[in-house]
Amino acid sequence: MAGIVPHWNEFATRDELAASLANAVADTLRAAISRRSEAFLAVSGGSTPGRFFVALSRAELDWSKVTVTLVDERFVPENSPRSNASLAKANLLQNNAAAARFAPLFHEAATVEKGADLADAETRALPWPLDATILGMGGDGHTASFFPDAQDLDALLDLTSTRIVMPVHAETAGEPRLTLTLPALVSAGLLVVHIEGAEKRNVIEAALAADKALPVRTVLEKAPRAAEIYWAP
Numbered sequence: 311m312a313g314i315v316p317h318w319n320e321f322a323t324r325d326e327l328a329a330s331l332a333n334a335v336a337d338t339l340r341a342a343i344s345r346r347s348e349a350f351l352a353v354s355g356g357s358t359p360g361r362f363f364v365a366l367s368r369a370e371l372d373w374s375k376v377t378v379t380l381v382d383e384r385f386v387p388e389n390s391p392r393s394n395a396s397l398a399k400a401n402l403l404q405n406n407a408a409a410a411r412f413a414p415l416f417h418e419a420a421t422v423e424k425g426a427d428l429a430d431a432e433t434r435a436l437p438w439p440l441d442a443t444i445l446g447m448g449g450d451g452h453t454a455s456f457f458p459d460a461q462d463l464d465a466l467l468d469l470t471s472t473r474i475v476m477p478v479h480a481e482t483a484g485e486p487r488l489t490l491t492l493p494a495l496v497s498a499g500l501l502v503v504h505i506e507g508a509e510k511r512n513v514i515e516a517a518l519a520a521d522k523a524l525p526v527r528t529v530l531e532k533a534p535r536a537a538e539i540y541w542a543p
């Protein structure tokens with residue numbers, strides 16, 4: 311792969327991965343707090359991050375100085391079982407992390423375009439750049455809401471975009487989405503792709519080895535520094 315090759319962190323179990331990733335993120339947040347008196351974290355939704363969220367929620371640090379947002383969101387309200395905000399609130403924003411400020415991407419609006427405009431305006435006031443971005447990846451190679459079949463995928467993955475949040479329409483996504491744009495995501499000092507299971511490992515290895523233009527490859531290629539891949543079977 312052109313660009314900077316990611317670094318693999320492999321674990322025997324998902325619990326070990328969760329503990330180690332939580333330590334790494336907590337260290338990054340603590341360092342940001344001592345450097346600039348606050349810290350900014352973006353996390354993923356989906357089925358993978360639950361254990362990591364619970365482990366991180368117990369980390370000892372000054373959570374009142376931490377802002378948490380999402381790398382992407384389904385265009386659904388928080389009472390939907392598909393809401394990434396609801397997952398993060400239930401699993402991460404508890405225990406010590408209950409003191410953190412949460413900045414969701416979903417806003418009530420007639421269309422996802424209007425919702426994205428609201429989220430874009432609101433997120434501008436957050437303490438950029440991100441200190442840590444924790445991405446997931448679907449079996450189709452999507453990460454954040456950069457789906458392979460997304461309309462305007464090139465615009466979503468445009469490193470020169472001045473947008474922070476954009477709407478996403480993709481047949482395979484289930485519903486319209488909101489996503490942080492590529493430059494917003496890769497501004498983070500710590501960029502992680504958290505994946506579990508043999509199937510996802512095969513997908514990311516194939517994407518990195520071949521010139522297969524899956525979105526996850528584009529993100530890792532365009533990132534200004536090497537990403538950390540966290541993987542467990």
Ligand SMILES: O=C1O[C@H](COP(=O)(O)O)[C@@H](O)[C@H](O)[C@H]1O
Nearest residue numbers: 354355356357358382446447448
């Ligand atoms: O739709 C989404 O999917 C990806 C991967 O989710 P998983 O269920 O396979 O872990 C996730 O990273 C993203 O935040 C979410 O919106």
